[in-house]
Amino acid sequence: MDMLRIDDLHRRFGEKEVLKGLNLSVPENSIFGFIGRNGAGKTTTMKTVLGLLRPDRGEITVAGEKVEFGQTATNRFIGYLPDVPEFYSFMNPQEYLYFCGEITGMDKKEIRSRTDELLELVGLQYEKHRVKGFSRGMKQRLGIAQALLNRPKLLICDEPTSALDPMGRKEILDILMQVREQTTVLFSTHILSDVERICTDIALLNDGKVAVQGKLSDIKTMYRSDEFLLETETEADLVAIQNAFPFVEKIGRTQLTFRERKHTQFDVLNFVTNHRIRLSKLDRVEPSLEDLFMEVVDK
C-alpha cells in the first residue's frame, strides 16, 4: 500500500509556478529520498501534504485518507520535522515532548514512557537545559523525537541533514535507519551521499515535476551505463591494449575505460587472453546518483 500518494499537484506563488503537476507515491515502510535542487519545490510539496498550504490543483492522500487544507485530520498519521525546527525556547526537551504529547491527546502514562524512550533514542536523556541554548544538531535530534512521539505512520523530514556537520549528519541518518521498522520515512535532501546511504526508494524532482521515481536499486540498473573500467598491472600492457583498440580511453597510468559496442568486451578480453596480460580489475561502471541527477536535470 502507498502511505502517501500525490496526484497532479499544482501550486504557484504569484508569477512563479513551483509545482507543475507533481505525482508521487511513497510505499509503506520505505525510506524515501525526495531529491531536488534548492528551490525545486520540495518544501512546498511537504507543506501541502501537511495541510499548511492550499494546493491550486491536485489531490493528496495519506494512509488512504484525503488531505484537507486548514483543519488537517490526516496529520494524526504524520510526524513532521521541518528543515529548521523551532521549539518553545523556554522549555527543556522533556517539557516540550510532554507538551506535544498533551496536544496530540496521548494519555499521561504513555507520554511519560514515550518521552523517556525517544530522548534516549536521540541522545538527549540527560539534557535538562532549556532549548534556548541548543545547537542545530541538538535541535534536529529533538525534532526527530517530537516527530516520532505519537508513533506516526509517516515521518516527513525536510532536509534533516543539510545544516549539520558530518558527525551530526551521521547521527541523524543512523536514527532514521533505526526507525524504519516503525514507520515510513519521507525525507527531502540535496545531499546525494545521504540518499545512497539509507534510502530504499527515491524520486528526483525537477522543474516542478517528478522526473524519475522508484526503488533505488531498480533505478540504478535502469540507468546502468555501458561503460567498463579495466586496470592492468603494468603500463606497457595498457599501451598494448590501447594500440590494438584505439577507441579506449586512458584515464590513469594503468587504467582505461571503454564503452560496450558490438561485443567490445569480448574482443578486449580475447586480446587480453591471447597476449597473456595480467589484469588487476575489470569493472562495469555503476552510475552514481550524482550522474543520474545531472542527467535528469540537464534534460
Place this chain on the structure above:
Amino acid sequence: MKSLFAFMKKEILEQIRTGKIILLGLLFVLFGIMNPAIAKLTPWILESVADTMESSGMVITSVTITAMDSWTQFFKNIPIGLIAFVLIESSILTKEYSSGTLILSLTKGLERFKVVVTKATVLTVLWTICYWMCFGITYGYTAYFWDNSIAQNLIFSIVCWWVFGVMVVALMVVFSTLAKSNTGVLCGTGGVVFASYMLGMLPKCSKYMPSYLTDGNSLIYGLTDAEKYMPSLIIAAGLSVICLVISIPIFNKRHL
C-alpha cells in the same frame, strides 16, 4: 479539550518564563500606587515650586486634595498602562509565525481555532487582572487617605475603561491573525483606536465612539450621565465580540 488546556498551560508558562507577567505586574502595581501618591504629593510639590511661581506672578494659596485628584490621576495614567500592555503583548501570535513554532503544534493535530481561543483568553485575563489590580491598589490607598464616596459613578467609569481595554485586546487578536509581524498588529490596533479618537472629535459621532469610554473624569465629576455612555459601551462590546469571532475563520485560512 485536553489539547486546549495543554496549549493554554504552555502560554501561561511562556508568560511567566519570559518575564512578561512580572513586567506587567510591576508596571500596573506601580501605576496603582502612583495615582494616589501623586495626588498626595501635589501640595508638597506645589509648595516647593511656589517661590519660582511667585516670581512669575502666580500665587499659590491653599490646595485641598480629595479622592477626585487620585481618580483623575488614574484616568491619566491608565492609557499609558494599556499602551505598555499592547507593546509587550503585541507579538503573542506573530512571533509564533516568524519562528515557526506553531507549525509543529498544528502538524501534531492541534486545531487552529484553539490557538486563537487560547491567545484571546490569555490576553483578556491578563488585561483584566492587571487593570483591576491597578484599580484595587488605587482604591485602597484613596480610601485610606480620603473618601472614595465623593466620586460619582466610580465603578461604572472603571468598567467603561476596562471594556475599552478588552476591545483593544480583541483588535490585537484580529490583527494578529491578519498581520505577518507585530508591527502590523501595532499599526492596525493603533490605527483603529486613533480613528475612533479622530471621529470622536465630531460632535455628532462622539458618543458612539469606543474612545468615549475613556472619559472617566466626566463621569466621576458627574458632568455626564451614565446613560450617555451606553451607546459607546454597546458598540465597544459588540466590536470586541465581532473581532474575536472573525479572527477564527481568518486564522483558519492563513498559510503558514
